[in-house]
Amino acid sequence: MPSRGLPYLLLMPAAIFLAVFFLYPFTLVAWEAFSGADGGLTLAHFATMAGNWKFSSALENTLLLAIAVVPIQTAMALAMAVLVTKIQRGRDVVLYIFTIPLGISDLAAGLIWFAIFDQTGFLNSALHTLGVVKEPVIWLGYQNRWVIFLAVMLAEIWRATAIMLVILVAGLGLIPKEYSEAAEVFGAGPWQRFRRVTLPLLRPSLQTALILRTILAFEVFAVVYALGGNNLPILMGQTFHWQFDLQDYHVAAALAMVILGISIGFTLVLLRVLRVPKGAGI
Amino acid sequence: MTDTATIRQRGRRLTQAAVVLLCGWVLGPIYLLVLNAFSAPDAVTGFPKRWLPGFDLHSLRMFVEFQGVAEALWNSVLVATLTMILSIALGAPAGYALSRFDFRGKTAFRVLVLMTRAFPLPLLALPLAVMFIRVGLDDTPLGLALVHTTLALPFAVLITFSLFSGLPVELEEAAWTLGCNRAQAFRKVILPLVLPGIAASAIFAFVISWNEVFAASVLTVQHRTLTAFLLTSLDVSPLPLKFAGGFVLVLPALIFIFAVRKYLFAMWGIANR
Numbered sequence: 001m002p003s004r005g006l007p008y009l010l011l012m013p014a015a016i017f018l019a020v021f022f023l024y025p026f027t028l029v030a031w032e033a034f035s036g037a038d039g040g041l042t043l044a045h046f047a048t049m050a051g052n053w054k055f056s057s058a059l060e061n062t063l064l065l066a067i068a069v070v071p072i073q074t075a076m077a078l079a080m081a082v083l084v085t086k087i088q089r090g091r092d093v094v095l096y097i098f099t100i101p102l103g104i105s106d107l108a109a110g111l112i113w114f115a116i117f118d119q120t121g122f123l124n125s126a127l128h129t130l131g132v133v134k135e136p137v138i139w140l141g142y143q144n145r146w147v148i149f150l151a152v153m154l155a156e157i158w159r160a161t162a163i164m165l166v167i168l169v170a171g172l173g174l175i176p177k178e179y180s181e182a183a184e185v186f187g188a189g190p191w192q193r194f195r196r197v198t199l200p201l202l203r204p205s206l207q208t209a210l211i212l213r214t215i216l217a218f219e220v221f222a223v224v225y226a227l228g229g230n231n232l233p234i235l236m237g238q239t240f241h242w243q244f245d246l247q248d249y250h251v252a253a254a255l256a257m258v259i260l261g262i263s264i265g266f267t268l269v270l271l272r273v274l275r276v277p278k279g280a281g282i
Numbered sequence: 283m284t285d286t287a288t289i290r291q292r293g294r295r296l297t298q299a300a301v302v303l304l305c306g307w308v309l310g311p312i313y314l315l316v317l318n319a320f321s322a323p324d325a326v327t328g329f330p331k332r333w334l335p336g337f338d339l340h341s342l343r344m345f346v347e348f349q350g351v352a353e354a355l356w357n358s359v360l361v362a363t364l365t366m367i368l369s370i371a372l373g374a375p376a377g378y379a380l381s382r383f384d385f386r387g388k389t390a391f392r393v394l395v396l397m398t399r400a401f402p403l404p405l406l407a408l409p410l411a412v413m414f415i416r417v418g419l420d421d422t423p424l425g426l427a428l429v430h431t432t433l434a435l436p437f438a439v440l441i442t443f444s445l446f447s448g449l450p451v452e453l454e455e456a457a458w459t460l461g462c463n464r465a466q467a468f469r470k471v472i473l474p475l476v477l478p479g480i481a482a483s484a485i486f487a488f489v490i491s492w493n494e495v496f497a498a499s500v501l502t503v504q505h506r507t508l509t510a511f512l513l514t515s516l517d518v519s520p521l522p523l524k525f526a527g528g529f530v531l532v533l534p535a536l537i538f539i540f541a542v543r544k545y546l547f548a549m550w551g552i553a554n555r
Contacts, residue, residue, distance in 0.1 A: 006379070006464075007385045007388075008387075010378055011380075011391055013372045014373060014376035014391075014435060018394055022401075022403075022432050025410050025413070026406070032408070083301055083304070086297050095547075098305075099546060100308055102539055103535030103536065107495045107509050107528075107531065108315075108528045108532045111524055112315045112532075114524070115314050116311065116314060118521070119329075120328065120521070124329065124330070170547045173547065211399070211400070215400060221495060222509070226513075229517060236404075244499070252408055259402050259405065260402060263402055264400060
């Protein structure tokens with residue numbers, strides 16, 4: 001059987017594709033970010049980027065959003081995953097409902113929460129019915145930046161917890177029941193079993209989920225745009241603005257490098273903090 | 283004994299309450315969007331809102347008949363279908379190779395695939411926008427589908443890898459001893475068994491493309507996809523249009539997640555490693 005060359009033949013299309021459309025473009029974007037008009041290397045585009053008055057607030061908002069959203073999502077996803085394992089009847093239905101947001105785009109999620117927070121939206125309607133407010137409040141105006149922030153937070157938690165949940169449920173499925181049962185025999189309560197048995201064994205999945213979710217958190221874009229327009233600057237939105245409205249590809253590329261830098265930095269930190277000890281896997 | 287029994291029961295009640303609450307948290311906002319999509323335009327802009335649907339199709343009809351929407355819908359379907367075909371055509375052979383052979387460079391390829399996860403992929407659209415203009419792929423469904431394929435391909439590789447790994451090599455070997463060559467054995471024995479899983483990962487690729495906003499908005503100008511169309515017309519479109527658009531965006535996702543629900547966890551279980 002001529003199988004020596006076969007694996008390469010099968011792998012080649014995907015490898016070439018990733019080289020052309022993944023590796024090569026990233027060298028292009030890096031070059032775009034650092035290359036000057038004379039063809040030499042320059043940091044001028046980064047200076048232009050940092051000089052823009054919206055940059056620092058965009059950076060701040062993006063980081064704050066990730067820091068506010070990801071821990072809540074992790075806790076929620078963990079709780080939901082453990083809950084799912086406890087259900088006897090209707091487990092499939094519950095799992096389906098919990099994972100629905102996985103298929104919903106960030107733009108749609110933004111629009112959904114816009115329906116709630118808009119001036120004529122459901123929040124104001126509820127408050128009006130309850131007699132809390134007489135006139136509809138403008139929640140998403142530039143005066144209430146923190147409400148926009150809160151709305152984006154809710155929309156992100158609502159939409160993107162499912163991805164972590166799926167990874168954690170899959171991870172829980174890999175842990176043999178015997179560990180927990182043994183702990184129970186030795187008198188460990190439910191909380192102790194979760195803290196001392198399940199959580200450590202879940203570490204690889206937790207790491208994957210956290211890395212994936214954190215990177216996605218830095219890419220937040222359409223949710224913010226749908227809810228706050230330009231009132232809440234974020235990095236991805238600024239990138240879009242420089243690329244599309246101002247057509248300055250160099251500065252857009254510089255912003256891309258910043259997002260890339262943060263993503264890689266956080267990935268490395270998470271890899272280190274949640275390091276899986278050798279031989280401790282299942 | 284009765285004490286532990288009551289504690290157990292209380293625990294079960296608590297679990298049930300938490301589950302109901304969380305289901306409400308997920309479904310509630312979707313209900314509100316559906317409510318808006320099925321209300322008359324003046325009810326959507328009106329205040330205060332009603333809490334029951336009016337089953338009025340005017341908003342949705344207005345959306346579908348709005349200039350550019352039909353084309354955007356068609357473009358979205360086209361790009362997502364191309365993405366689906368490309369990522370399976372490229373990803374499934376790679377997944378098969380990874381699951382069946384040991385060869386030099388295997389680790390390097392796996393690292394390459396995993397690396398795509400550590401990068402904010404929509405940003406690829408920036409350099410590619412320039413590149414596509416040079417080769418004439420700018421503002422075309424194929425150009426965008428190529429970018430979306432970089433998003434979907436790693437998943438396709440990992441999912442098909444897990445599918446093929448789930449089938450024992452002995453099945454194929456048995457077919458070889460019975461006179462099949464490698465290709466026949468694959469087609470007659472392996473393919474029928476993995477087809478549902480491949481269909482699931484194809485659907486997953488479709489959804490990834492259908493939902494993508496950033497690259498679609500950067501790479502299309504005249505031939506907008508639905509997400510790009512909705513995003514770029516956000517500040518000018520009236521409320522009924524936004525919510526009807528949001529509903530049209532969400533609907534396929536609901537159906538697709540339902541279709542692939544069985545594979546979702548198997549997919550991620552293996553992608554963990």
